[in-house]
Amino acid sequence: MDEPASDTLFAGSIPELYDTCLVPLIFEPYAEDLAKRAVALEPSRVLETAAGTGVVTRALASALPAQVELVATDLNQPMLDRAAAVGTQRPVSWQQADALQLPFADASFDLVVCQFGVMFFPDKVRAFSEARRVLRPGGTLLFNVWDCIEENQFADVVTQALATLFPDDPPLFMARTPHGYFDRIVISRDLAGAGFGALPGFETRAARSRAPSAQDVAIAYCQGTPLRNEIKARAGTDLATATSACAAAIADRFGAGPVDGKIQAHIITVAY
Numbered sequence: 001m002d003e004p005a006s007d008t009l010f011a012g013s014i015p016e017l018y019d020t021c022l023v024p025l026i027f028e029p030y031a032e033d034l035a036k037r038a039v040a041l042e043p044s045r046v047l048e049t050a051a052g053t054g055v056v057t058r059a060l061a062s063a064l065p066a067q068v069e070l071v072a073t074d075l076n077q078p079m080l081d082r083a084a085a086v087g088t089q090r091p092v093s094w095q096q097a098d099a100l101q102l103p104f105a106d107a108s109f110d111l112v113v114c115q116f117g118v119m120f121f122p123d124k125v126r127a128f129s130e131a132r133r134v135l136r137p138g139g140t141l142l143f144n145v146w147d148c149i150e151e152n153q154f155a156d157v158v159t160q161a162l163a164t165l166f167p168d169d170p171p172l173f174m175a176r177t178p179h180g181y182f183d184r185i186v187i188s189r190d191l192a193g194a195g196f197g198a199l200p201g202f203e204t205r206a207a208r209s210r211a212p213s214a215q216d217v218a219i220a221y222c223q224g225t226p227l228r229n230e231i232k233a234r235a236g237t238d239l240a241t242a243t244s245a246c247a248a249a250i251a252d253r254f255g256a257g258p259v260d261g262k263i264q265a266h267i268i269t270v271a272y
Contacts, residue, residue: 015082017224019053025154025220026263027055027116029207030144033267034115035059041140043110048072049099049131050117054083060113061088071109073097099127107136114143116265119181128194135272141196144267145187147204149179153261154209154250158221161249165237171230174221182266191270200270209263214250217259218243 034056038046046064051057051072060070071093074080084094097103099114100123112131121127131141149156155174163170181187184202191200211217221227222243231242254261 014224014226014228015053015076015078017219018079019055019082019086020224021216021220022224023053023055025211025217026209030205030265030267031055031059031115033205034113034142034144035063037142037267037269038111038113039063041111041142043068043139045069045109046071046111046113047102047104047109047134049097049102049112049114049127050074050120051083051094052076052079052115052117054080054086054088056113056115057083057092058086058088061090061092066090069093071095071104073099073102075099100130102130102134104134106133109134110136110139112139112141112143114141116144116146116178118143118145119177119179124181124190125193128191128196132195132272137272139272141191141270141272142268144265145181146179147182147264147266149175151206151262151264152179152209153253153263154217154259155179155221157249157253157261158218158227158246161246162227162231162242164249165242165245166234169234171227171234173225173227173230178225184266187266187268191268196270196272198271200268203267204264205267206262206264209261211259213247213257214254214259215243215247217250217261218247222246 038060046068048057051074057072073095075098077096080094080096099121112135118124146152159174188200222231231239
């Protein structure tokens with residue numbers, strides 16, 4: 001599926017809602033996981049791409065030794081502004097940058113980290129090639145991607161609810177982009193195409209996504225991601241109504257009180 005420009009538009013109220021609603025819902029467990037893996041690699045200089053509002057940056061800043069330099073980048077300045085406003089417990093270099101054209105010298109980092117950002121890159125081979133270019137020999141690319149949408153229950157229910165609400169033109173952002181790059185064969189092929197000679201290591205990790213209510217989940221997905229842009233672009237139903245419909249579908253599946261659903265992702269490590 002082709003990705004429209006709105007799939008990478010994280011602006012307006014999205015950064016704050018993303019950080020306050022979606023980050024604790026699905027991102028925090030995997031951020032801690034990546035930080036632990038980064039520490040084990042003992043890097044001296046780390047580059048994070050697609051840092052978003054900084055959930056992994058904060059985990060890395062807490063876990064890595066103080067002498068390790070950490071540079072966090074994202075294509076969307078509003079997301080970095082939110083990340084910088086929340087802050088980290090030690091200094092981090094925040095820099096707007098396109099992962100497809102990194103403004104850094106060759107062989108300048110020991111580790112490149114990317115949490116749930118690769119799926120948004122319009123040219124994944126080029127992004128991997130840029131990561132390889134800025135890695136020093138012996139360095140590592142560490143990233144994760146969401147598994148298929150069927151293994152991520154809240155995203156799947158939201159997508160199905162919106163398909164019922166907009167049967168002629170269903171908003172497919174979640175299936176198309178966040179959950180659209182999970183095939184190990186495709187990922188391995190893209191890494192090889194970018195010049196990584198080593199075979200990547202894959203680990204699939206399931207976790208639980210919890211929220212106080214179905215409404216919290218619906219707001220996180222419908223208003224705190226670019227799915228918001230797709231909903232607003234469609235006639236006949238406004239954002240609030242669509243959010244309520246998704247909340248009702250989640251409550252029907254998971255209950256009217258606190259909700260708990262499965263999430264699942266692949267963690268990929270490849271050495272240069």
